[in-house]
Amino acid sequence: MDIWKNVIHNAMLGTSRLAPDKNLLAWPDSMPDYPTPPDAETQLLHLAAVAVAYSYGGTQPLQPAGVHTEVAAPEALPYCSNNAATLLTNIVQQDVPVLLVQWLQQCIQARQIAPPDLLPLLLQKGKEWKQYSAAVVSCTGNRGVWLAKCNTDWHYALSASEAAAPQDAPNSTVWLEGTTKERATLLTTVRNTTPATGRQMLMDTWAAENAATRTELLQTMSHGLSEDDLEWLETLTNEKSQKVRDVAYKLLKRLRGSVVNVLYHQFLNNAINLTTEKALLGLVKKTVLRITPGPYITESLLKTGIAKTAKDTLTEEEHVLWQVIASVHPNYWLQQYQLLASEVIAQFKKDAPQYLSALANAISTHRETGWALAFATAGEKYYNLIPLLPGAAQERLLLSAEMADVPWAKHTNSEWSEPLAMHILRLMAQMPYQYTRGELREYVHLIPVTMIGKATGLYTKNDYYQIVWTNTCTQLDSWLQLKKELKNAF
Amino acid sequence: MNYTEDQILALAPDSSSAKAGTALAKTAPWANTGADEEALWGECQGSGSKPYQTQIDLRQLAFKCSCPSRKFPCKHGLGLMLLHKKTGGFPNGQRPNWVTEWLSKRSEKAETKTEPTKKQPDEAAQQRRRQARLANMQDGVAELLLWIKDIVREGIMNLPEKGAGHTATIARRMIDAQAPGLAGLLREMGQINYFADNWQTTYLDKLAHLFLLATAFQQMEQQEEAMAREILTLAGLPQSKEQVLAGTGIADRWTVLGHQLEEEDNLTTEKYWLLGQQSNKYALLLNFYVPQQVREAPLMTGTSIDAELVYYNADLNYRALIKQQTATQPAVAPDGYANWNAVVQAQTAIISKSPFVTEMPAVVNGLLPVPANGQWWLQDANGMCMHLNTGCDVYKLAALSGGHLLPIVVVGKGHTYLPLGTWHNGTFTKL
Numbered sequence: 001m002d003i004w005k006n007v008i009h010n011a012m013l014g015t016s017r018l019a020p021d022k023n024l025l026a027w028p029d030s031m032p033d034y035p036t037p038p039d040a041e042t043q044l045l046h047l048a049a050v051a052v053a054y055s056y057g058g059t060q061p062l063q064p065a066g067v068h069t070e071v072a073a074p075e076a077l078p079y080c081s082n083n084a085a086t087l088l089t090n091i092v093q094q095d096v097p098v099l100l101v102q103w104l105q106q107c108i109q110a111r112q113i114a115p116p117d118l119l120p121l122l123l124q125k126g127k128e129w130k131q132y133s134a135a136v137v138s139c140t141g142n143r144g145v146w147l148a149k150c151n152t153d154w155h156y157a158l159s160a161s162e163a164a165a166p167q168d169a170p171n172s173t174v175w176l177e178g179t180t181k182e183r184a185t186l187l188t189t190v191r192n193t194t195p196a197t198g199r200q201m202l203m204d205t206w207a208a209e210n211a212a213t214r215t216e217l218l219q220t221m222s223h224g225l226s227e228d229d230l231e232w233l234e235t236l237t238n239e240k241s242q243k244v245r246d247v248a249y250k251l252l253k254r255l256r257g258s259v260v261n262v263l264y265h266q267f268l269n270n271a272i273n274l275t276t277e278k279a280l281l282g283l284v285k286k287t288v289l290r291i292t293p294g295p296y297i298t299e300s301l302l303k304t305g306i307a308k309t310a311k312d313t314l315t316e317e318e319h320v321l322w323q324v325i326a327s328v329h330p331n332y333w334l335q336q337y338q339l340l341a342s343e344v345i346a347q348f349k350k351d352a353p354q355y356l357s358a359l360a361n362a363i364s365t366h367r368e369t370g371w372a373l374a375f376a377t378a379g380e381k382y383y384n385l386i387p388l389l390p391g392a393a394q395e396r397l398l399l400s401a402e403m404a405d406v407p408w409a410k411h412t413n414s415e416w417s418e419p420l421a422m423h424i425l426r427l428m429a430q431m432p433y434q435y436t437r438g439e440l441r442e443y444v445h446l447i448p449v450t451m452i453g454k455a456t457g458l459y460t461k462n463d464y465y466q467i468v469w470t471n472t473c474t475q476l477d478s479w480l481q482l483k484k485e486l487k488n489a490f
Numbered sequence: 491m492n493y494t495e496d497q498i499l500a501l502a503p504d505s506s507s508a509k510a511g512t513a514l515a516k517t518a519p520w521a522n523t524g525a526d527e528e529a530l531w532g533e534c535q536g537s538g539s540k541p542y543q544t545q546i547d548l549r550q551l552a553f554k555c556s557c558p559s560r561k562f563p564c565k566h567g568l569g570l571m572l573l574h575k576k577t578g579g580f581p582n583g584q585r586p587n588w589v590t591e592w593l594s595k596r597s598e599k600a601e602t603k604t605e606p607t608k609k610q611p612d613e614a615a616q617q618r619r620r621q622a623r624l625a626n627m628q629d630g631v632a633e634l635l636l637w638i639k640d641i642v643r644e645g646i647m648n649l650p651e652k653g654a655g656h657t658a659t660i661a662r663r664m665i666d667a668q669a670p671g672l673a674g675l676l677r678e679m680g681q682i683n684y685f686a687d688n689w690q691t692t693y694l695d696k697l698a699h700l701f702l703l704a705t706a707f708q709q710m711e712q713q714e715e716a717m718a719r720e721i722l723t724l725a726g727l728p729q730s731k732e733q734v735l736a737g738t739g740i741a742d743r744w745t746v747l748g749h750q751l752e753e754e755d756n757l758t759t760e761k762y763w764l765l766g767q768q769s770n771k772y773a774l775l776l777n778f779y780v781p782q783q784v785r786e787a788p789l790m791t792g793t794s795i796d797a798e799l800v801y802y803n804a805d806l807n808y809r810a811l812i813k814q815q816t817a818t819q820p821a822v823a824p825d826g827y828a829n830w831n832a833v834v835q836a837q838t839a840i841i842s843k844s845p846f847v848t849e850m851p852a853v854v855n856g857l858l859p860v861p862a863n864g865q866w867w868l869q870d871a872n873g874m875c876m877h878l879n880t881g882c883d884v885y886k887l888a889a890l891s892g893g894h895l896l897p898i899v900v901v902g903k904g905h906t907y908l909p910l911g912t913w914h915n916g917t918f919t920k921l
Contacts, residue, residue, distance in 0.1 A: 008690050014645025041639040048698040053845040057838050059904050061830035061874035067862040069869065071893035083576070086495055090512060116892060117919055120885035143892050150861050150888055478513065 072146035195224030325358035383408030514569025630667020654680035671726030742766035748910030792918025826853025856895030879908035
């Protein structure tokens, strides 16, 4: 609209610098009897006022370029009930991720999806709580994938849906053009479903990736890791980038057939010997672990990410040995010494107690549940093994937990019994400034709903602690109430 | 009663009330709950020994509770309504006496409304005060016009450096001149974003509007009565509620289309947009609250009320008052404008009567939100678009739409509209 542009131009400069051009600002002929304005300012303002009114009065809708409508695919699954939807809203508003996970899992099991008005809420939570993004996508249906295209924050949902057809992932927009984080998310999903496809995707683009991207993407190989990955991973030990080599070695340590493990076995064969000695004047034979790591520490060993530094009460050489023991699969000891797990543990307890924690670490890394149970049966309290123990063993171990061990209670696989819940909460009540609402939120899924109203009365050290604890328990009861409602939501 | 949880929570005076109401939507603290066609009731155990008696009149959506809270509705009222929704109904249909008494009093009050005995005003003194005020306002307007001309003479190029401060003094002068409406417009001008693209258009738009209003005020004698009333209202001298309520209203079933709350300088402005189902007229209920002031009985968006509304100035703006109200019920999507062409025709019609209209409401039967070129648009069935004002939950609207057209309530002017609510599968959702 030329008149308006002229008005703006004139107004910017001001009538003192630019007298209104009578021709440019001529009053339209269709407006008769317009009185001569007393001054240039009034003339300009009259024109502006008419132009504004004319503009609004003559508004026409627009046809902007680039507007493309796409309809979401129809849903294959039914929507959840209003009660379930309301519960979801309450869980998100009260910010309890562990209950959100349970809601999502139950929704998936019931083969239902969230109603459309809750999709933005869920997709946003899937972005904030990345570990639940795949479950979120399963509960948002086809409309969720459609909606995710509208917001770059939610493009993870596109990765997840594309990875549902892994053969399409290598040519997907996300893999070819996405950010490193988006590509890593996609690759993780592919590795969890078809690891070979994921490995090939990475191999195909490896030459074109820079060191930082290689490091981040390589870490996704920890998902679905198997001996099939061995050959390619071993080639990466010659990479220029130290960070890439470190990730490669970390992965190789988990693969029993790798050259790293061969090297470690050789080292252990030399550094630790189980000998049979006579005692009590030759009447009794006993087995003894003889440990001499020093002479066998080589450069090739240190290159695999082993640090030659002292740590806590361990010397440099002892620490090197500790790290190797912590990396090697625990079944090495069974094969090497033809002993049972319980016997190996007993031998370490007797002759090398400083390396028991390394053995526990190895069990945890390689997720050996049998070994974990053997440790627990031997009375060893290594709480990092809790995730590997069966429920009853977890319970027994945790019932003897002390204040410092409480965080390990988070790693149980199933809901606590009421006695265990009372024990743990009793410990937490002694530290109400540490076990605040924010902390307790992480434990809600483990605390049985029968504990509603019971934690408030637990003894604390003093009145101030009691006030803090009571407030925390009021919130805890509210969350447990949500959990109770969740049981019947689907 | 078939309200959604969102509709119930929208009645809450603030978010903490909504949260507290939600927390009370469980059976444990409630006893002796009951319901019938006209009311809900229950007793809620609080921290005291005696439980609070909470009741809700469903005929006109009014709340009463014996708790000491000054919020309205209180958390008990919200919690009771939510619990009723959640559980699908209360078993006991026998009203206790305290509910019967309250409902009876409300019915009597509605039937036999009498004006309280007022002291007869001294009309002559009122007239003198009015004339003095008008003279004061005219003096203020004359100064305002000089100020506007100074701006135009000097040019607006350097205004970004001056920012909001450049209207502060003249705005205070308007307050002194008893013209708070003009002061408000000046404050708005000071608050525009001088770093935005096109700030010049936004500024000149408001300056032209202010100039037009000030000039019209100066020429009040030449205006028709309705326009003169409009100009006085905009300048800050509105009609009294009593004067308006004395007029003839329009009785209709009014759909409550949208609800907006705006806070500025410790003043909350509350807007309800309504549409008469028979009259097809739009209306705006406007309330103002200062901090701690109790809100008037809230209306629930997506419902209909049987009421008589009286307009301040029917042809020139949408503002109205409820003269009387009888019933509330759920509403279906009204029959609105078919497309944007129909909306702009209506916009042309109202602007041709009054250039001072700042926004208009519209129900458009079929719109869908579409992202393109880095912004959102509202597209109609013909593919025509208007800018979508993203001061709403755009993604919720998009999720409800799924790429399909929906009946959407919008409010705006020119090329930009703000969605207030929509109907999806027969259920109203506030945005």
